[in-house]
Amino acid sequence: MRCSLGIVGSELMLPGFSDTHFSYIKEKLWIYNIKVNSATYIEDDINSIKNFLNFSFKNSEFVILTGGLGPTEDDVTKDAVALFLKTNLTYNSKIEKKILEKFSKMGKKPPENSFKQALIIKGAQLIQNQVGIAPGQFIEIDERKILLLPGPPDELKNVFENFLKKFGNNFKSKIITSRYKLAEVVEPEVDEFLCRIKEKIKNVNYTILSKSGDIEVIASADDIDALKEFEDKLREKFKREFYSTKGEKLEDVVSNILKKRNLTISCAESCTGGYLSKTLTDIPGSSAYFLGSIVAYNNRIKIENLGIDKNAIEKYGAVSSQVAILMAIKIKERFKSDIGVGITGIAGPSGGTKEKPVGTVYIAVSRNKKVKVKKFLISGNRNRIRFGTVMRALNMVRKSLIEEKN
């Protein structure tokens, strides 16, 4: 089945908004063998949306519109779709109730236009929105399908997932997809390897996604054996850096190991400034294993509040394997956790020296009576270096726990 995607909203020319629309929907539909053959940004304007629908149904059987379901004056997606379908909007009292609840929770009176969100297209099947107000709306007429999704990324995701749960089986195809994750390798290494074994994996379609310190290979095939062989080759080549077949995030993998083995973790962070702790606590239920951290950004805090020996800092420098080791030991000791992580480095843009350029990072993991430390040189800007450091720290924790088990 072919699908056209229309992203409604003039605000989409502005930052932070196009984020997940395309990529998220395309990826999910790919698994159902629905191909998104076009994606178009559309102004908040009834005629533009109507024209888009007319045009899209020439090439597609399925049109998804995201955005324009909000309460403000320029939210006109529903009006345009009703006009296109020559039908009406009806008022839904369940949505009205949700609106009243939301505003009473905030202690505010709902502005009049809030109730616009309670209007739905006649005959539409509603899809639950557990994050915000506007539900999804799915309309099937003859061979044509229209799905309306709210614009804000987390609402969009939630509604789209609920849509797939409810209607996904109608589309389900036989393509099998796996999402292999690799840590601490670079894209050209993976690409070159897969090119070299091209002949052996010719029944598999794949694509390589790269993020600083993390690689995802998304592969699909008609045949489970072809995919299995592809996986085996990757495992054989990248060994312990191969960490998931399901596209999990590294923090989820680490979190699952910790939970399963009933272990606790604490962190002493310098250059990452709380980023590792933030990442570990992004995960619901992280209180099962994450105790807390000391962010010792300033050297005085390292000495006075974390208990790092002042002489060690003077002798080796705050960015050194010695200090990383002490940080990991001290936090484990102070917080009485099973694992302690210590991170110190230079995230830049300033602070680099010839011996220790920007991107120099030391990570130590303390476990039982042992400490492992590793030096990394991470390229890129401040953001990449900090994110890359978090990924490498998580990977060190993961590997040390795997080793222990074997």
Added chain:
Amino acid sequence: MRCSLGIVGSELMLPGFSDTHFSYIKEKLWIYNIKVNSATYIEDDINSIKNFLNFSFKNSEFVILTGGLGPTEDDVTKDAVALFLKTNLTYNSKIEKKILEKFSKMGKKPPENSFKQALIIKGAQLIQNQVGIAPGQFIEIDERKILLLPGPPDELKNVFENFLKKFGNNFKSKIITSRYKLAEVVEPEVDEFLCRIKEKIKNVNYTILSKSGDIEVIASADDIDALKEFEDKLREKFKREFYSTKGEKLEDVVSNILKKRNLTISCAESCTGGYLSKTLTDIPGSSAYFLGSIVAYNNRIKIENLGIDKNAIEKYGAVSSQVAILMAIKIKERFKSDIGVGITGIAGPSGGTKEKPVGTVYIAVSRNKKVKVKKFLISGNRNRIRFGTVMRALNMVRKSLIEEKN
């Protein structure tokens, strides 16, 4: 001038990739009065890219292609553009040097295909990439302009900014744009207010962008006075919640106040798990004011390592104004900072009760001998609640420092 945007890469159907492409470029060009009239995702395929170029130059004078400048086999943007222009690629030894340096820094031998990145389109003006390898390439032939940008978001931004620095003046128009930021208000409030004063602001084009706990109103006009009146109206209505006319992030505004007044800050975080500290240290040079934090996720850490009275937790609960106040006081005391922030709340999805549902958050700010505490009820999922909490904490810090000054 009209511009078509082509986003090259089959991987764009996958997560995390479309992120900044559209929104970032559109917004920047808008300021130069260049209108992006279409945006299209294109497969990694020479013919598709060539067809796109043929088609686009029928409607636009300027075509931007992002992505496909990488080292892997499916990176073919340059080949396609050269074919379209009937020209050649030439080998650039400066880029070769950069490639060699990158890999020697990692202690790895560059794979053969890495050197593909050293090929450039004959006659192209190169634009510096300070984040990764591939430079931008700008080609002007007759009335047609083509700009090639690397795909990874942070490289794209860096190169695009360098492009605007170098060539922006060629495009500069007379439109004036301001980006007003408001904290702790919801979109319908702003929308309704602006609708109400519609007549008075009819010479201003605006759009409202909303993120949990933060609103941006981007406004443009031909005439500075019209824009000034618009700004005055917003200020008058939203008073102390109006915090920027330049689209700054809240953390940048707080950071500038702290730096200017030579004040230090430390945080005691529970439900945000390091997110506030991470946000404060996202900013280069944050070591000037940020000392560090204790992430006290577990109650034992709150008691043993932060020094919160056990009885207070038992009596009032860990999520209470009393505990938030103690957290702010204790961290300020222990870290000897000028400002201490305490955060405790329920980020969910579980842990809520009838009295304290998911989204209940207490934030305290300790300064001099005074502590301010505020209760919030934030709606949305875990991610929204955590982000919303960070924004509200930053806003409390901002407001307490502004008050002090007056």
